Amino acid sequence: MLVLVAGCGRMGRHVAEMLFQSGTEVIVVDHSAEALEALSDSFTGLTYRGDVREITTLEEAGIERADVVLACTGDENANLLVAEVAQNTYDVPRAIIRALDPLKQEVLEQMGVESVCPVLLGATAILEALGLPEMEG
Amino acid sequence: MAYFLTKSLAGKGISVSVLNEDMDLCEAIARNPNILTVCAEQTDPRYLADAGAHRADVTVSLAEDDAENFMVSRLAKVRFDCPRTVALVHDPTYQRIFRDLGIDVAVSVVDILGSLLQEHLMVQAITDMIYIEDGRLVVSEVLIPCTSPSLHEPLRDLDLPQNTILAAILRRGSVIVPRGDTSVEPNDRVVLVTEPKSHSMALRILVGENNEE
Numbered sequence: 001m002l003v004l005v006a007g008c009g010r011m012g013r014h015v016a017e018m019l020f021q022s023g024t025e026v027i028v029v030d031h032s033a034e035a036l037e038a039l040s041d042s043f044t045g046l047t048y049r050g051d052v053r054e055i056t057t058l059e060e061a062g063i064e065r066a067d068v069v070l071a072c073t074g075d076e077n078a079n080l081l082v083a084e085v086a087q088n089t090y091d092v093p094r095a096i097i098r099a100l101d102p103l104k105q106e107v108l109e110q111m112g113v114e115s116v117c118p119v120l121l122g123a124t125a126i127l128e129a130l131g132l133p134e135m136e137g
Numbered sequence: 138m139a140y141f142l143t144k145s146l147a148g149k150g151i152s153v154s155v156l157n158e159d160m161d162l163c164e165a166i167a168r169n170p171n172i173l174t175v176c177a178e179q180t181d182p183r184y185l186a187d188a189g190a191h192r193a194d195v196t197v198s199l200a201e202d203d204a205e206n207f208m209v210s211r212l213a214k215v216r217f218d219c220p221r222t223v224a225l226v227h228d229p230t231y232q233r234i235f236r237d238l239g240i241d242v243a244v245s246v247v248d249i250l251g252s253l254l255q256e257h258l259m260v261q262a263i264t265d266m267i268y269i270e271d272g273r274l275v276v277s278e279v280l281i282p283c284t285s286p287s288l289h290e291p292l293r294d295l296d297l298p299q300n301t302i303l304a305a306i307l308r309r310g311s312v313i314v315p316r317g318d319t320s321v322e323p324n325d326r327v328v329l330v331t332e333p334k335s336h337s338m339a340l341r342i343l344v345g346e347n348n349e350e
Contacts, residue, residue, distance in 0.1 A: 053204050055230045077180055077204035080211065084238050107182055110215045 001025065004066040004092075006052040006082045007073030008035040011098055011118065015070060020045045029061045053078050055085065064090045071097040076104060083113055139199050140165055147172055156188040180208045182216050190217040197223045203231050210240045232271070242271055252333050262344045264326065268333075276304075276330050279343055283323035286345050293317035295342055298335035304328045 001024055005016045008030035016028045017040055026045040029052050030036050036047045050057030052073060063069065069086040071079035076099060083095035099105050099117040108115045127133070139157060143166055146153045154173035155166050163176035177184035179200060190196065196213035198206040206224040213219035223242040226232050235243035249272050265278040281288070287295050292303060292315055306313040307326040313319065321327060321343065331339050 053202075054228060055234070075204065077202065077208040081204040081207045084207075084211075085234060088238055089234055101181070103182070107212060107216050111211055 001067045003068045006071045012072035017043050066092050069095040076100045154188045193219050195221045199225050275333050279327050281321045281325040289320050291318045298338045301331040301335050301339045304330050
C-alpha cells in the first residue's frame with residue numbers, strides 16, 4: 001500500500017512516521033524543505049518538495065499510484081481540494097482530510113469527504129479523561 | 138475585482154451580497170445601501186448563510202486562492218443548493234478539473250488574459266473579440282490586409298483549422314454570409330468563430346505572418 005501524505009506539519013509528520021514504522025510505503029509532500037527535514041532520521045520513506053495545491057506537484061509525487069491520500073495541511077480548503085482531485089481526477093481509492101474547524105465536519109460529510117478533526121478528537125478525549133459525558137455536536 | 142464587479146452588477150439592477158474578510162473592502166462596498174455586505178471568513182458556512190447563500194441564484198468566488206474558491210463553490214452547492222457556481226481559477230490546470238468536480242463555470246484569468254495579450258501583440262488586425270463558454274470559443278472581427286495570403290482564394294481552398302468558420306464578411310457596408318466559393322478581399326472585415334487553440338493559425342491564414350503595416 002502506498003500512502004501519499006500531503007502536508008508535513010506536526011500532524012502530517014507524525015502520521016507519516018507512524019505509517020513508515022508500521023511498514024507502509026509513504027511519500028510525504030510539502031512546499032517547505034524545513035518541514036521535510038524535520039522528519040525523524042529513522043524515516044527513510046520518500047519525500048517530495050512542492051506546493052500540494054498545484055496539480056503538477058501531486059502528479060510528480062506520483063499521486064496516481066497512491067492507494068490512500070491523507071491531506072494534512074493547515075489549510076482546510078487545500079485539504080479538500082487535494083482529496084477531491086485525488087479521488088475524482090486520479091481515481092485514488094481513499095482520501096482522508098484533516099478538518100480544522102469542527103463545524104465544517106458535517107458539511108464535509110455531506111460532500112462525501114472522509115475527514116478527521118483533531119480539535120474535536122482532543123476535546124472529546126479531555127471530556128473523557130474528566131469522566132464527563134460527551135456533548136452532541 | 139470584487140469591488141468593481143459588485144458595483145457593476147448592482148448598477149444593472151441585480152441583487153448582490155458580498156462576503157469578504159477585508160474590512161476596508163467591505164466598508165467601501167457597504168457605501169452602496171443596496172448591497173448586503175458581511176465582513177467575515179468566506180469559507181465559513183454560518184457567514185455564507187448570513188450573506189444570503191440560501192437565496193442566491195449564483196455564487197461567485199473571486200479569492201486569490203484556488204483552494205478557497207473551490208471550498209466556497211462546493212459549500213454553495215452542497216450546503217446551500219445554489220443552482221449555479223462560478224469560480225475564479227488562477228492555476229489554469231484547475232479549469233477543467235473544477236468543472237469535472239461540479240463547479241458550473243471555472244474562469245481562468247491567466248488563460249483569458251494570456252490569449253488576449255497574445256492575440257493583441259501578434260495581430261493588430263483584430264478589431265473586436267469576445268470569448269464564449271469560459272473562453273472555449275472565441276469570436277473575433279478581423280481586418281483583411283492587402284498583404285493577406287488568402288486574397289481571391291475560394292474559402293473552401295483555404296487550409297483553415299478544424300472547428301473554425303468564417304461566419305460573415307463585412308464589405309463596404311454590406312454583410313455577406315460566405316459560402317465555399319466566396320473569397321476575401323482587402324479591407325474586408327470578417328467575423329471568425331473558432332477555438333482559442335486554432336485562433337492563431339486561422340489568423341495566419343487570413344491575415345498573414347507580417348501584418349504590422
